[in-house]
Amino acid sequence: MNFVALDFETASNQRHSACSVALTIVRKSKIVDHYYSLIKPETEFFWRNVQVHGITENDVKDAPSFPEVWEQIKPFFTENKLIVAHNLPFDRGVLQGCLDYYDLPQPHFQTLCTVQSSRKLITEIPNHKLNTVCDHLNISLKNHHNALEDSNACAAILLYLEDHFGTDPLKKLVKHI
Numbered sequence: 295m296n297f298v299a300l301d302f303e304t305a306s307n308q309r310h311s312a313c314s315v316a317l318t319i320v321r322k323s324k325i326v327d328h329y330y331s332l333i334k335p336e337t338e339f340f341w342r343n344v345q346v347h348g349i350t351e352n353d354v355k356d357a358p359s360f361p362e363v364w365e366q367i368k369p370f371f372t373e374n375k376l377i378v379a380h381n382l383p384f385d386r387g388v389l390q391g392c393l394d395y396y397d398l399p400q401p402h403f404q405t406l407c408t409v410q411s412s413r414k415l416i417t418e419i420p421n422h423k424l425n426t427v428c429d430h431l432n433i434s435l436k437n438h439h440n441a442l443e444d445s446n447a448c449a450a451i452l453l454y455l456e457d458h459f460g461t462d463p464l465k466k467l468v469k470h471i
Contacts, residue, residue, distance in 0.1 A: 295456050295464075296321050297376040297406070299449035301441040302388040303347040305354075306340040309391025312360055313339070313349050316441035317367060318449040323456060325449055329367060330442040332357035336395075347439040360392045371401040376468065380424045380448040382407035386471070405469050408451045415459050416468070427451055 301317040305311040312333045319327040328397040332349065334357040344350055371377065371389075379385035382405055393400055412422045419430045424447055433450045437443045455464060 295323050295376075295461060297378050297449075297452065298364070298370045299445040299452070300377050300379045300385050300389075301374060301444040301448065302385050303343075303349060303350075303441050304388060305335045305343055305349070306337050308337050309387050309393035310360075311337040311343075311356055312388050312392050313343075314347070314361060314371045314441040315367070316445040317370060318442075318445040319370070320449050320453065323453055325446070325453075327460060328442060328446070331363050331366075333360050333363055334358065335360070347441075359396075360373075361398065364396075364398060368401065371403045373402050373404075373470075376404045376406060377388070378408060378448060378452050379440075380408045380427075380451065381442065382409070391411070405471055406464065406467055408448050408455075411455055411467050412451060412465055415455055415463060422440040426447070438465050 297320050301316050302312045303314040305313040313335050314332050317329040318325055332354045334354045339351050409422050412427050419426055425435055425438050428447050431454050433447055435443060435447045
């Protein structure tokens with residue numbers, strides 16, 4: 295499989311408040327590259343979000359803005375590319391929120407949610423949170439809510455599902471946006 299696993303962390307509950315992003319690039323079912331960046335959002339940080347991911351306003355004071363980061367990552371978001379996330383509606387919503395906020399065009403690409411695919415294929419666990427699925431599959435997740443750790447874990451989940459269930463049940467879950 296070829297895909298990009300995506301993860302955002304946000305400064306607040308505002309969808310355009312991305313404060314970090316990570317991509318894990320997979321080609322021929324192997325992780326071949328990574329991208330990670332802090333992002334300086336045009337919003338204030340909410341204490342609860344900081345408590346979850348540990349990123350503060352001070353951490354991003356010299357970070358690039360979302361449009362600067364987008365220039366680097368937008369080649370991954372094309373019609374023939376598969377973007378994967380664990381809880382895809384959240385990460386897709388952050389991407390769409392940031393693009394709308396900065397009046398940037400919305401790309402069209404293929405998507406797959408590893409929450410949905412793990413729910414369908416791994417039925418014996420009590421929930422399908424990232425840490426629960428990783429624990430069940432023995433996938434390393436040392437720093438949950440670090441965008442790069444989370445995107446790597448998401449990629450590993452999809453690679454596990456491909457290895458154990460094949461691509462046919464996964465292809466049925468791919469959507470085009």
